[in-house]
Amino acid sequence: MKSASFADLLFTVRTKRPLVHHIxxxxxxxxxxxxxxxxxxxxxxxEALEEVGEMVAMADALVLNIGTLDRQQVDAMLAAGRGxxxxxxxxxxxxxxxGATRMRTDAARTLLDRLEISVLKGNAGxxxxxxxxxxxxxxxxxxxxxGDAPSMAREFAEKSGITVVVSGATDIVTDGTRVLLxxxxxxxxxxxxxxxxxxxxxxxxxAAVSSDYVVSSAAALVAFGIAGxxxxxRAQGPYSFRTALFDELAALGPDDIIRGARVRQA
Amino acid sequence: MKSASFADLLFTVRTKRPLVHHIxxxxxxxxxxxxxxxxxxxxxxxEALEEVGEMVAMADALVLNIGTLDRQQVDAMLAAGRGxxxxxxxxxxxxxxxGATRMRTDAARTLLDRLEISVLKGNAGxxxxxxxxxxxxxxxxxxxxxGDAPSMAREFAEKSGITVVVSGATDIVTDGTRVLLxxxxxxxxxxxxxxxxxxxxxxxxxAAVSSDYVVSSAAALVAFGIAGxxxxxRAQGPYSFRTALFDELAALGPDDIIRGARVRQA
Amino acid sequence: MKSASFADLLFTVRTKRPLVHHIxxxxxxxxxxxxxxxxxxxxxxxEALEEVGEMVAMADALVLNIGTLDRQQVDAMLAAGRGxxxxxxxxxxxxxxxGATRMRTDAARTLLDRLEISVLKGNAGxxxxxxxxxxxxxxxxxxxxxGDAPSMAREFAEKSGITVVVSGATDIVTDGTRVLLxxxxxxxxxxxxxxxxxxxxxxxxxAAVSSDYVVSSAAALVAFGIAGxxxxxRAQGPYSFRTALFDELAALGPDDIIRGARVRQA
Numbered sequence: 001m002k003s004a005s006f007a008d009l010l011f012t013v014r015t016k017r018p019l020v021h022h023i024x025x026x027x028x029x030x031x032x033x034x035x036x037x038x039x040x041x042x043x044x045x046x047e048a049l050e051e052v053g054e055m056v057a058m059a060d061a062l063v064l065n066i067g068t069l070d071r072q073q074v075d076a077m078l079a080a081g082r083g084x085x086x087x088x089x090x091x092x093x094x095x096x097x098x099g100a101t102r103m104r105t106d107a108a109r110t111l112l113d114r115l116e117i118s119v120l121k122g123n124a125g126x127x128x129x130x131x132x133x134x135x136x137x138x139x140x141x142x143x144x145x146x147g148d149a150p151s152m153a154r155e156f157a158e159k160s161g162i163t164v165v166v167s168g169a170t171d172i173v174t175d176g177t178r179v180l181l182x183x184x185x186x187x188x189x190x191x192x193x194x195x196x197x198x199x200x201x202x203x204x205x206x207a208a209v210s211s212d213y214v215v216s217s218a219a220a221l222v223a224f225g226i227a228g229x230x231x232x233x234r235a236q237g238p239y240s241f242r243t244a245l246f247d248e249l250a251a252l253g254p255d256d257i258i259r260g261a262r263v264r265q266a
Numbered sequence: 267m268k269s270a271s272f273a274d275l276l277f278t279v280r281t282k283r284p285l286v287h288h289i290x291x292x293x294x295x296x297x298x299x300x301x302x303x304x305x306x307x308x309x310x311x312x313e314a315l316e317e318v319g320e321m322v323a324m325a326d327a328l329v330l331n332i333g334t335l336d337r338q339q340v341d342a343m344l345a346a347g348r349g350x351x352x353x354x355x356x357x358x359x360x361x362x363x364x365g366a367t368r369m370r371t372d373a374a375r376t377l378l379d380r381l382e383i384s385v386l387k388g389n390a391g392x393x394x395x396x397x398x399x400x401x402x403x404x405x406x407x408x409x410x411x412x413g414d415a416p417s418m419a420r421e422f423a424e425k426s427g428i429t430v431v432v433s434g435a436t437d438i439v440t441d442g443t444r445v446l447l448x449x450x451x452x453x454x455x456x457x458x459x460x461x462x463x464x465x466x467x468x469x470x471x472x473a474a475v476s477s478d479y480v481v482s483s484a485a486a487l488v489a490f491g492i493a494g495x496x497x498x499x500r501a502q503g504p505y506s507f508r509t510a511l512f513d514e515l516a517a518l519g520p521d522d523i524i525r526g527a528r529v530r531q532a
Numbered sequence: 533m534k535s536a537s538f539a540d541l542l543f544t545v546r547t548k549r550p551l552v553h554h555i556x557x558x559x560x561x562x563x564x565x566x567x568x569x570x571x572x573x574x575x576x577x578x579e580a581l582e583e584v585g586e587m588v589a590m591a592d593a594l595v596l597n598i599g600t601l602d603r604q605q606v607d608a609m610l611a612a613g614r615g616x617x618x619x620x621x622x623x624x625x626x627x628x629x630x631g632a633t634r635m636r637t638d639a640a641r642t643l644l645d646r647l648e649i650s651v652l653k654g655n656a657g658x659x660x661x662x663x664x665x666x667x668x669x670x671x672x673x674x675x676x677x678x679g680d681a682p683s684m685a686r687e688f689a690e691k692s693g694i695t696v697v698v699s700g701a702t703d704i705v706t707d708g709t710r711v712l713l714x715x716x717x718x719x720x721x722x723x724x725x726x727x728x729x730x731x732x733x734x735x736x737x738x739a740a741v742s743s744d745y746v747v748s749s750a751a752a753l754v755a756f757g758i759a760g761x762x763x764x765x766r767a768q769g770p771y772s773f774r775t776a777l778f779d780e781l782a783a784l785g786p787d788d789i790i791r792g793a794r795v796r797q798a
Contacts (some may be wrong), residue, residue: 026558034458238569239776251502311559312600513772
């Protein structure tokens with residue numbers, strides 16, 4: 001039953017071609033643009049304070065990724081986020097490296113405090129830090145959260161009113177009531193830079209076509225995960241995997257989702 | 267007859283290895299560097315106000331791309347452009363997203379007003395906006411120009427004294443007198459981020475070796491288009507297409523140009 | 533005997549997964565992140581003045597690359613470098629384009645003067661300029677050094693107390709006493725943007741696990757060179773070469789190093 005709704009959402013993304021405005025990091029910005037195109041949406045990157053308001057007003061979703069933060073970028077994120085909130089455009093926050101430095105933790109908290117975030121997506125360490133329950137982050141890698149990740153995520157989502165996604169071998173998606181576990185994906189995805197950022201772009205593309213962010217986020221992760229599984233089956237290493245990952249994502253149809261989705265309720 | 271001159275220009279690019287100075291966007295900067303290398307030219311990216319004058323003085327062409335603009339970058343573009351104009355270095359302007367936000371439209375107009383631009387290359391929406399005849403741009407995608415694109419481009423080129431390139435399924439190249447239509451290319455190119463930016467880099471590499479910017483721009487688009495056609499023939503999706511596109515471009519010889527060029531006069 | 537120590541170092545990198553903090557250029561930042569992952573280390577990119585001190589304190593090596601310099605970045609490099617020096621974290625400097633503009637030459641000299649650099653890696657032109665013996669740089673390409681490169685490098689290393697790496701068809705690695713010549717590699721590496729930057733990331737990953745920077749730098753260049761040789765054997769052009777290069781690097785084992793290393797003493 002769920003698989004069919006995931007498949008429908010993929011069909012809708014490909015039909016509506018939502019515009020996904022990114023304020024994102026320099027390392028993976030090209031990956032984010034291309035993954036957005038592969039899923040059938042349209043990417044735009046803009047972060048000048050002078051234009052973010054105008055740009056987000058024509059967008060269907062906004063991604064904020066703090067992976068290579070500077071102070072100007074935080075201001076642009078706040079301005080774009082306020083614009084998105086006014087226009088009813090969903091905002092996806094990827095708090096890359098929160099917990100590694102005070103600046104990143106503070107920036108993520110500021111964005112969470114001042115904006116209505118639709119989906120917060122991070123690894124267990126990042127989410128643990130932001131939930132205030134602890135978590136360790138080294139560079140941009142999670143060294144794990146304290147305690148049970150699904151419970152931690154559910155409680156944080158409940159308290160904050162935000163849909164929380166914790167990426168990992170099994171991804172957790174929760175709005176505080178429902179908790180979905182997505183088993184799709186492959187460990188090769190962790191050997192490539194930017195797969196976390198790409199996941200955020202896909203979550204945004206799906207959030208643009210459905211306001212049920214638990215289902216839309218799970219759909220995005222299912223699509224990405226199935227593409228990863230197929231790519232891994234024919235890759236010889238991280239870069240042929242990358243090529244295959246984008247090709248598979250672009251080729252993915254609703255039927256593949258129905259057949260391949262592996263989602264459980266916690 | 268034209269095909270032979272296109273082929274000669276490719277030979278000249280590969281022989282002279284012109285240095286192409288880019289002030290370009292963060293999304294596709296790596297693609298631009300690599301496409302420049304593949305065609306046989308040398309890329310350099312530099313945008314600090316303190317060094318752009320020196321860098322452009324040793325360059326053979328300058329690309330200005332406003333795809334991820336900020337205010338500092340406009341100043342650097344003006345300084346580099348003035349340096350290029352003084353040294354007789356051709357300047358290629360790619361007004362990415364002009365029409366989408368006032369900042370981008372204004373920046374493109376400022377650059378057009380204050381600099382001698384050799385080639386202005388954009389999609390139909392961007393060029394329509396800058397020509398003052400209207401045009402719609404959503405993010406960085408054209409939603410089409412108002413009216414007949416070749417006529418619009420020709421008139422704008424005539425009025426401005428700039429060679430105008432309108433990218434699309436058929437590319438238009440005009441200096442206000444001649445109007446060339448380039449049919450080379452493949453729709454896969456539109457499914458990949460950065461192909462527009464790459465085209466600007468190639469146009470710059472060819473402008474560096476010929477001051478007949480109509481012929482040199484058409485030559486660049488022919489080369490890119492033929493590489494795209496060949497790549498599409500063996501690609502399984504957008505990323506294997508990307509790999510093949512760069513490989514084919516690097517492998518392209520003058521003979522391939524002579525055999526493959528599809529250029530008409532309007 | 534040397535090959536075995538190179539192989540041991542690769543094993544150690546893969547076992548310890550050192551964190552490599554980069555302040556690097558926009559063109560090749562994604563390549564640097566992925567090459568770091570492929571060799572078995574963990575990349576992090578951070579350059580806000582507010583966070584570089586904290587980030588470098590948890591890192592195992594620091595890469596400073598001036599390829600797309602601005603003034604703020606120099607300040608961040610100085611702050612990160614001072615932090616690295618205090619914590620005993622090795623600092624690798626890649627003076628991209630030094631000699632091409634005064635800004636780059638001055639920035640490289642400032643970093644060399646004010647920081648303890650562990651390894652300085654550049655092409656013959658860049659190193660020649662910084663050694664004060666002359667050298668020509670056009671954009672980011674060396675037009676060659678003045679005189680005999682190994683002697684020049686050895687003397688500069690001796691005077692400065694820095695391990696100097698001069699990249700080229702044969703790479704030179706010297707601390708002023710020992711001079712190693714690394715013959716591994718393939719000319720295809722020069723046809724791809726970013727291989728110089730990637731080499732710096734690898735040198736950093738190896739410097740993180742050994743303070744004998746002559747041996748660790750040679751080990752990094754051997755690993756990269758062997759991967760390049762293998763990739764070239766099955767590539768059809770620069771981009772299939774790129775895919776193969778990253779795949780081969782990720783697949784490389786200590787045995788491949790023992791069998792493939794081609795290192796001489798000068």
